[in-house]
Amino acid sequence: MRSRKNTPITRRTVLRGLGATIALPWLESMSHLGSAWADTTRAARATAGGMPLRMAFLFVPNGVNLDHWRVHEEGPLTTLPRTLEPLAPFKSDLIYFTGLAQNNARPLGDGPGDHARSLATFLTGVHPKKTDGADIRAGISVDQVAAQKLGRLTRFPSLELGIERGAQSGGCDSGYSCAYSSNISWSSPTTPVAKEIDPAAVFDRLFGRGGEAELKRRQHGASILDFVNDEARRLKPRLAVADQRKLDEYLQSIREIEIRIKRGGDVPKPPKDFQKPHGKPDDTAEHIRLMFDLLAIAFQGDLTRIATFMFANEGSNKTYPAVGVNDGHHELSHHGKSPEKLEKIAKIDRFHIEGFAYLLNRLKQIKEGERSLLDNCMIVYGSGISDGDRHNHDDLPVLFAGRGGGTFRTGRHVKYPNDTPMTNLYLSMLERFGTPVDSLGDSTGTLPNLS
Template sequence: MKRMNTHATTLNRRTLLRGLGTAIALPLLDGMSPTRCLTAAAAPTNAAIPMRMAFLYVPNGMHMPDWKPSQEGSDYELPRTLKELAAHRADFNVMTGLALKGAEAQGDGGGDHARSVAAFLTGAHPKKTDGANIQNGVSVDQVAADAIGSATRFASLELGLENSAQAGTCDSGYSCAYSSNMSWRNATSPVAKEIDPAKVFDRLFGHGDGGAVREARATRHKYRKSVLDFALQEANQLKDQLGVLDRRKLDEYLYSVRSIEKRIVGTDKLDATEEGVPDYPRPAGVPREMQKHADLMLDMMTLAMQTDSTRVISFMFTNAGSNRGYPELEVREGHHELSHHGKSEEKQTKIATINRFYAQRFAYFLERLKQVPEGDGTLLDHSAIVYGSGISDGDRHNHDDLPILLAGRAGGRIQTGRHIVYPKKTPLCNLYLWMLQQAGAPSEAFGDSNGVIDRLS
């Protein structure tokens, strides 16, 4: 039987390709298996593949008639918004009946948008204040990061498309810290998110102290070099240790890195580093078009998970209560304004258009994860990805029967392709408690959980 790998050396899972200011983590290769020589019929064991988790937040709730399936089980009909995910129907579950008690007013009056995102990953009820005395809870991603983060280069990544704020008033007397952050290290410390894909790329593939990284970046810009050009020698040496399939996998991965890097550089203007180059300042690297911005950030998330640079990611498409317009969708009114549709047919049509746009971006992310082979499956198969909002109907501002999807099979722990209906007001934190236990962060309770979610497997 033909052998796929012929060298006896086992690669370390933490192997990096290094060059000037560069450290490129590698995807999971067959050569990282304890059994280095594999036959064509063999595959690396899934037991050694870690479970990744990610949490993606969309603002202002959903147009629920276009979201919630009318049938339970595996034969449900996809509503209009979820039809954007039709190609991945077998890879996710729609979870109905989950609730976020911490986002309810509980006597505090207005501020549902701020509470919805502050409670989304914590399950806590944030203290109503716009001062420095903010009080919330620890978020599920940070609990996981504390437990399993030492196994990766980054304990967690906090990303988004709009800047975080740590002060100011954003929603009916609630601090902007609540509205713009969903990851909380402790009750008084929100974790600010990174919105610049170029900076995320530099974090993933840069190496050394800040000065060295800046110098290396300037050198790459001067000679129009890629991060890969500086690690090419080590990459070629590594290929000599790999079998045919691993070489192909490495080539595909490096091609993906270079492709994304080109797209990021394409958002920048050129520096005047040599004669004849236009003297334009280099901007932050954030694309003006939301779709390009979102897709680059989702690509960064894929690379971070693929290289096991982190196993925990949170991502906010926009901040809570966002009122941005979507002229690219021919929707010029603000999102928040439209969510208060008052049963206006025109406004409901436009809010549904925005919902479908976010679903399309999520479909893009799932497709990227499915393109990465791991073991006898894909990167998505070894992940648990939560997508949804802390508000159900944006007009009602209710926090029960939330729009929640759970994508991925968590290494075989989840049976996907179903619409699962839970008893009304089942805590969303019951799902988070299950995820913590499966990811290697055993906990007896989390947030307002009253048990561990069932019916996933």
């Protein structure tokens, strides 16, 4: 960052230090920027308040317990079902969808493999090639359509995050490659984009500049803020009092994430034959919160405007002892209408929703002018399977959060005819994002009744 007082403060202004680069959040001091900034925000489909839109796609595997998920009344969201109760503070920010489907997740002559197909299709709308070899093929995903068109405007075209690593080769589901079950994002029909599950690695990617300087910073155990404090001090006199406070809060939130990541590594050493990923918490709930904090910071600092997140890989048999579920999720999803298994699935579903609510709360607390960051987001949460026991791909459990800069009318349940392509929702989002396309996967057009 230049130190001259007359240098304009823009969204491209950053604080730099030894192995560190920290982008600024939106500040009131940026509201008077000239035509160059205006042209950039128009290209990024800025909202009426001058803020860019962001989009994120959150995926949960194995379907849900529909009895505790379903909202039956169309129109305004009033009482939420048991699984969705943690979202009660955000009812006005949500759209609950009924009737959306992913037809290309169905067998279509390929036999078993619904788990792999449900994820490969979730953001692409394309029926994946059945293979467990290197000749995988699906389709470009909606997030990467947007990233390839507007990703140049931010430091990172997109972020791909998750909780489970997942294999990239070999067979995982009835003759389908593990790549289909582990990746939600595809930059081309043959190229999945691997997710990052280590919060420490994400933090370094967002704020580190790499090379010898960053290595020295790590070796000394210093905070990343120690190396940008001088520039922050020089910047503050140029800011209004409210902006100074906002900058302090932003930097403090970065510091808190840094502390939590380091704390996650302070555990007894595992056996020699077990290597724990650096910075990855043992507590799944804390792991999810850390990743969502990093996602929120990345959106706030305009480091990226596009992200995906996987709560677990499709077909995952992960256990959830924190909510009293020691059985594998995938095994439970084949419940055979067992009340005991369905109850455990409901607990897992609610655990995931609590994580979603945490992200919404973080985004809603961040102010961007007269709106919140959540208001300037378009977030899809859902699964590619409805009932895990039936492996069905119609009437999917799908939620939408954020107002897309005022282009979505939220706080309601919107019902479409059954088997309406979910990709039609994606076309609608891409249009608002400033990256319209004629089609995506099996899409038939944009969705009506969204605004």
